[in-house]
Every structure is written in structure tokens, then in C-alpha cells.
Amino acid sequence: MTKTRSIIRGVGSYLPEKILTNDELAKRVDTSDEWIQQRVGIKQRHIAAEGQYTSDLAVEAAKRAMAAAGVTPDDIDLIIVATTTPDYTFPSAATLVQMKLGMHHGMAFDLQAVCSGFVYGMVTADSYIKNDLSKRALVIGAETFSRLLDWTDRTTCVLFGDGAGAVVLEKAELADDAPEQGILASALRSDGHHWDKLYVDGGPSTTGTTGHVHMQGKEVFRHAVGKITDVVYDTLDKAGYTVDDLDWFVPHQANRRIIEGAGTKLGLPPEKVVMTVGEHANTSAASVPLALSVAVADGRIKSGDLVMLEAMGGGFTWGATLIRW
Known part of the structure; x- marks a missing residue:
């Protein structure tokens, strides 16, 4: 007998080049590096460049995850992008990622659970894999959260930043007595x-x-x-x-x-x-x-x-x- 498991084969991440430090923020709103670090432990955040969208961040993270897994877009049949900040109301950021990776196959959709989105995405992909709907999935969490911020509100603008992370999740059939994975x-x-x-x-x-x-x-x-x-x-x-x-x-x-x-x-x-x-x-x-x-x-x-x-x-x-x- 065997058991189906969803195994992480590769992990990747991407942060935009632009860094916004606490000291720079203190020039915009009434705050300080000391206050921010003491209250929330944040030193800096990364901000997406003009013309750089959530799908762009997601693609970079996805490429790095696939490289770590030793796979190509041809090997992927499911893309889930967890995001609160898609490029457009529709189509989904996931279909744009699919396009930018040169894929014409498989399925792609966004998942919206805000900060829990990546965990929700992992559980969703795991369910698809265990129900024979996918063999190898890209699960991506990607945000340009800076575009939702009121930069005059010091209670929120100091807390958030932009970035993306991704994993390649692969179906494996393990013998019942095989080591857990x-x-x-x-x-x-x-x-x-x-x-x-x-x-x-x-x-x-x-x-x-x-x-x-x-x-x-x-x-x-x-x-x-x-x-x-x-x-x-x-x-x-x-x-x-x-x-x-x-x-x-x-x-x-x-x-x-x-x-x-x-x-x-x-x-x-x-x-x-x-x-x-x-x-x-x-x-x-x-x-x-x-x-x-x-x-x-x-x-x-x-x-x-x-x-x-x-x-x-x-x-x-x-x-x-x-x-x-």
C-alpha cells in the first residue's frame, strides 16, 4: 500500500530592489526608527518600482523556486497565487504568471485570504494533489501591499512592504512504511x-x-x-x-x-x-x-x-x- 503526499521540492523568494528605511519613513510621518523597532521589530521594507506589479514579483519568486526544484514551467500543472493586491480586478495574477512563464497548459487561479493566503494556498494545492487534479504545483504568495497604504497614517504605513515567495509542491506516492515526508x-x-x-x-x-x-x-x-x-x-x-x-x-x-x-x-x-x-x-x-x-x-x-x-x-x-x- 502507498500514501499520497505533497512534497516541497523547491523554495524561492524575491524582494524589490528599493528599500525604504525607518529613518526615511520618519521624514514623512511622525515616527522614528527607535519607536518602530521597539514596537514591531521592523528595520526596513522593500517597495516595488513603478511599473513593477504583483505578477512580476511572483514570477521572480516562482523562477527561483523552480530552479531550486530542478523543474521548468513545462513540469507545472497548477499555479496558485495568494494575494490581496492583484495586478487587475481580473484576470487573476496567477494567469498572468502563467503567461509570463510561457505556459499554455494547466490551471491557474488566485486565492484571497490576506496574510493567511499562502497557508490557505498550500492546503488547497495539497488537496488538489491528493485528489489527482495536479501532479506539480507552484504555490506563490505575492504582494505589492505598499499600494494599499495611506502614507500619512503612521499606524499602518510603517508595518507593511512588498515581496513574493514561492514553493514547488510535488505529488509523491510513498510506501506506508516509508519515512514521513x-x-x-x-x-x-x-x-x-x-x-x-x-x-x-x-x-x-x-x-x-x-x-x-x-x-x-x-x-x-x-x-x-x-x-x-x-x-x-x-x-x-x-x-x-x-x-x-x-x-x-x-x-x-x-x-x-x-x-x-x-x-x-x-x-x-x-x-x-x-x-x-x-x-x-x-x-x-x-x-x-x-x-x-x-x-x-x-x-x-x-x-x-x-x-x-x-x-x-x-x-x-x-x-x-x-x-x-
């Missing part, structure tokens, strides 16, 4: 009653405009740590593991205080928590794969490690997925 278990949640705690005040059906980000920061923080730990414990229970079994925790890179709070509540030592928020700020759906890419590239995450991915975003949405590397 791939996605082992996942948990997804949402509760729309909290929509107004983190939202954008625009859209095609309401204002016909893009709008800007609004956030009740204290309320988001209050909910975040509890919801994060909830899905982590649920996912571990499904797979028959405990927190002590984890080698790495790769959370959504929202801000340092939330990450540290979740790690403390879970009882995880700081050295097991991957944190990259200082270098790129909150990149929404791109943040988990960006952090994952860094930890794989620097050798922290290696074959056989047990890795938990987790995210929470507007909606509220939240989720986690457990992977044997």
Missing part, C-alpha cells in the same frame, strides 16, 4: 465577524476604488496569539505530534511582538522560531514563504525536519500546516 496535516479557520478590525476601505462593489488599509492594532494583537496557537495545536494533534517535536516554527511575519507572543505561549524556544520581519516588514501573503526561503537557504531547515507554517490575516482568517521536510 511532505504535508502531514493542516487546519484552517475564519471568522468574518472581525472583518472591520483589519480591512481596506474600498473595492469594486463598494466604492469602485482600491482604498487604503485600516487596522485596530490592539484588537488584532489581542486575537492573534490565541488564534495562532489554536490552529498549531489542532494541526499537531491531527498528525500525532506535540510542540516539543517541532524543529522549526515559521509564522506569518506580522510583527515581532506577535511572533514572540505566539512562541512563548506555545512554549517554543526562540531559536526554533524563524523571524525575518525586521528585513522586509509585513508582506501579507508573501511573508511565510519569504521566511521559509531564508531558513532553507541558510541551512537551518534541512531534510527530515518537522516544520510548522502558520499565519493569520484580515477576515479574520488563520491557519497552519505541518510539513516533514
